[in-house]
Amino acid sequence: MAASNERKKLLEVSGLTMDFGGLRAIDNVGLDIFEGEIVALIGPNGAGKTTFFNCVTGIYEPTQGDVKIHPPGGATRRINGMKPNRITALGMARTFQNIRLFPAMTVLENVMIGRHCRTHTGIVRAILGGAATAREEKESVDKSYQLLKKVGLAEVADEFSRNLSYGAQRRLEIARALATDPFLLLLDEPAAGMNPQETHELDALITRIRDEEKVAILLIEHDMKLVMNISDRIYVMEYGKEIAQGTPQQIKENPKVIEAYLGEEAHA
Amino acid sequence: MTHLKRSLGIGLWFMFLTLPLMVVRVNTVSSEVEWRWANLVWAGLCAFAIAWLWQFSIERRAAKRAQVAADAHPQKRKPTLAQRLADDPVLNRRVLLGVGLLAMAFPWLVSSGQNFYHVNVMVSALIFVVLGLGLNITVGLAGLLDLGYIAFFAVGAYTYALLSKNFDLGFWTCLPLGGVMGMLFGIVLGFPILRLRGDYLAIVTLGFASITKIVLENWDTVFGGAAGIANIPRPDLFGIELDGRQKAIYTYYIVLALVALTIVVTNRLKNSRVGRAWMALREDEIASVAMGVDMAQTKLSAYALGAFWAGLVGVVFAAHNSFINPDSFTFMDSAMILAMVVLGGMGSILGVIIASLALKLMPEYLRAFAEYRMLVFGAVMVLMMIFRPQGLINDMRRKYEYDTADKEDTDGGK
Ligand SMILES: Nc1ncnc2c1ncn2[C@@H]1O[C@H](COP(=O)(O)OP(=O)(O)OP(=O)(O)O)[C@@H](O)[C@H]1O
Ligand SMILES: [Mg+2]
Numbered sequence: 001m002a003a004s005n006e007r008k009k010l011l012e013v014s015g016l017t018m019d020f021g022g023l024r025a026i027d028n029v030g031l032d033i034f035e036g037e038i039v040a041l042i043g044p045n046g047a048g049k050t051t052f053f054n055c056v057t058g059i060y061e062p063t064q065g066d067v068k069i070h071p072p073g074g075a076t077r078r079i080n081g082m083k084p085n086r087i088t089a090l091g092m093a094r095t096f097q098n099i100r101l102f103p104a105m106t107v108l109e110n111v112m113i114g115r116h117c118r119t120h121t122g123i124v125r126a127i128l129g130g131a132a133t134a135r136e137e138k139e140s141v142d143k144s145y146q147l148l149k150k151v152g153l154a155e156v157a158d159e160f161s162r163n164l165s166y167g168a169q170r171r172l173e174i175a176r177a178l179a180t181d182p183f184l185l186l187l188d189e190p191a192a193g194m195n196p197q198e199t200h201e202l203d204a205l206i207t208r209i210r211d212e213e214k215v216a217i218l219l220i221e222h223d224m225k226l227v228m229n230i231s232d233r234i235y236v237m238e239y240g241k242e243i244a245q246g247t248p249q250q251i252k253e254n255p256k257v258i259e260a261y262l263g264e265e266a267h268a
Numbered sequence: 269m270t271h272l273k274r275s276l277g278i279g280l281w282f283m284f285l286t287l288p289l290m291v292v293r294v295n296t297v298s299s300e301v302e303w304r305w306a307n308l309v310w311a312g313l314c315a316f317a318i319a320w321l322w323q324f325s326i327e328r329r330a331a332k333r334a335q336v337a338a339d340a341h342p343q344k345r346k347p348t349l350a351q352r353l354a355d356d357p358v359l360n361r362r363v364l365l366g367v368g369l370l371a372m373a374f375p376w377l378v379s380s381g382q383n384f385y386h387v388n389v390m391v392s393a394l395i396f397v398v399l400g401l402g403l404n405i406t407v408g409l410a411g412l413l414d415l416g417y418i419a420f421f422a423v424g425a426y427t428y429a430l431l432s433k434n435f436d437l438g439f440w441t442c443l444p445l446g447g448v449m450g451m452l453f454g455i456v457l458g459f460p461i462l463r464l465r466g467d468y469l470a471i472v473t474l475g476f477a478s479i480t481k482i483v484l485e486n487w488d489t490v491f492g493g494a495a496g497i498a499n500i501p502r503p504d505l506f507g508i509e510l511d512g513r514q515k516a517i518y519t520y521y522i523v524l525a526l527v528a529l530t531i532v533v534t535n536r537l538k539n540s541r542v543g544r545a546w547m548a549l550r551e552d553e554i555a556s557v558a559m560g561v562d563m564a565q566t567k568l569s570a571y572a573l574g575a576f577w578a579g580l581v582g583v584v585f586a587a588h589n590s591f592i593n594p595d596s597f598t599f600m601d602s603a604m605i606l607a608m609v610v611l612g613g614m615g616s617i618l619g620v621i622i623a624s625l626a627l628k629l630m631p632e633y634l635r636a637f638a639e640y641r642m643l644v645f646g647a648v649m650v651l652m653m654i655f656r657p658q659g660l661i662n663d664m665r666r667k668y669e670y671d672t673a674d675k676e677d678t679d680g681g682k
Contacts, residue, residue: 088560102551117560126540145670
């Protein structure tokens with residue numbers, strides 16, 4: 001991995017452990033992400049992938065270990081136990097495995113919430129109005145609309161988000177996360193519930209986001225075709241432990257990984 | 269056909285149920301049992317008709333739902349009346365102007381000489397409109413269930429009563445002070461409950477309202493106890509002497525101005541970054557936090573702002589009644605205001621105004637049917653929950669104006 005070492009590190013997780021009462025959902029996991037990378041985190045159901053996301057984004061406070069971020073052009077910070085909204089403001093945004101949109105808000109408004117941490121209008125200025133407030137509002141609208149275009153949802157901008165199809169809702173979550181201007185995007189099973197055509201488009205979308213928005217991506221995914229297609233590196237978890245990491249080719253041939261997946265199928 | 273059969277069954281069942289109640293009567297004078305069979309027929313017929321209507325409307329609603337669900341182009345669905353009104357700025361302005369003029373002319377139209385009953389009724393109703401709009405911020409927009417909202421109203425009312433009694437402060441000085449006091453109480457109470465949600469929040473706010481009432485009732489050296497505080501001065505107009513009717517009309521215009529102010533402020537907030545954050549928090553707390561919304565700050569601001577309006581209008585209430593005691597601030601009032609928000613449609617300004625006026629004016633003008641008031645009230649509630657669970661006005665979508673032009677090249681410089 002000499003090539004990656006020359007690049008700037010964005011996220012550095014080491015020794016991460018998360019206990020729920022007696023259950024150790026994550027056991028001493030380390031993970032690094034470098035600029036411009038697409039990294040996949042895979043593993044059988046219940047391996048602790050979503051919990052890992054929750055620890056990194058501040059939803060849970062990890063029991064042990066370090067989560068450090070190195071924002072481009074910013075100081076290194078340890079973010080364990082920081083509030084989720086602060087972490088988002090620092091530049092990490094995520095989507096959710098079980099879609100969490102704002103159903104009674106329009107598609108555009110959903111994305112505009114992503115702009116919240118980059119805008120400043122407070123109560124007083126919202127009440128008084130004024131040119132600066134109007135300008136900020138317009139910027140939010142325009143930026144959000146452009147993002148909707150990017151994910152192909154511009155036509156339904158004024159629709160309630162609850163009326164969208166499953167695949168469209170997942171893309172809307174991506175647009176909303178992108179609206180926070182992240183340097184690292186964390187996607188939790190973005191292809192779940194999509195048909196093959198939609199998955200194929202998602203594949204292109206994720207790569208495009210990486211290239212156009214200069215955002216590194218960490219994704220959890222069960223669709224192996226998608227994972228092998230787009231990832232630069234892959235981490236594999238099983239029962240909370242990290243059992244392998246490497247390029248897609250290395251992972252495909254790793255006996256431990258094969259066993260973890262075959263074992264799961266044999267049990268199922 | 270099944271409808272007919274089922275309705276028939278329900279009719280028969282009701283005939284049986286009401287038999288002892290409506291048919292058999294013991295005449296206490298002659299000690300004879302009277303059998304009023306005609307009543308039985310009526311009960312059966314009514315139950316049958318209602319049951320049939322009921323099933324018919326339920327079926328129609330289901331059909332409508334299925335149609336909506338099957339609709340492949342949700343945008344082409346026919347917009348509701350309220351939505352059309354909101355989307356058409358010219359029509360919108362005309363309606364607003366008309367309603368505004370009517371509201372301005374109202375006291376002169378309905379009062380004359382010493383008869384200003386309707387003006388007073390309207391003042392009470394408008395006070396509740398402000399309360400409804402204030403609670404709409406906390407419950408409707410931010411989704412923080414508050415069962416003790418009336419406590420902030422009491423804070424405002426007592427602020428004015430005490431300040432005018434003890435320090436001789438005038439109405440106009442106390443008006444903002446009442447609002448600020450309400451807000452301070454909102455913040456003080458807001459801090460500990462930030463972590464609570466739903467039922468827990470409801471219980472704590474309920475407790476807060478009870479505590480407030482108990483303190484008001486028992487600390488009589490300060491608050492006058494159960495007897496309350498009397499002779500609270502009415503709003504003053506540069507020291508000009510006003511007769512009863514003029515005072516009522518003057519108060520009417522003050523509340524009307526407050527209503528207008530509340531509408532403008534709520535509307536602006538609702539369509540701003542702050543309002544969107546409130547709504548996002550209402551829709552999904554975890555998602556909004558993960559999208560960078562500061563939960564503590566946002567919740568607290570919604571809570572404090574809601575309390576502000578209650579405190580503000582509490583001052584007007586005290587001045588209008590010129591007498592307050594703890595009985596004006598019961599749980600029933602909190603529940604009533606909450607009902608206004610829920611029936612009107614969570615977050616909808618127009619809906620809350622309509623619901624507040626209806627809930628406050630209906631009982632007043634239905635005094636003739638005083639016995640059935642609560643019955644009608646309950647029936648309306650049940651019917652609303654079944655047929656319009658989202659409230660009178662819902663499904664309002666705000667449309668933003670955006671450049672549809674491509675901005676791919678400028679986008680890189682974000
Ligand atoms: N809040 C919680 N409290 C207790 N246990 C939890 C909690 N969240 C997750 N777990 C447990 O931690 C383990 C890992 O769950 P997690 O959701 O991270 O798995 P996953 O890898 O995302 O699985 P999937 O592929 O099904 O999404 C599971 O055993 C789960 O039951
Ligand atoms: Mg998961």
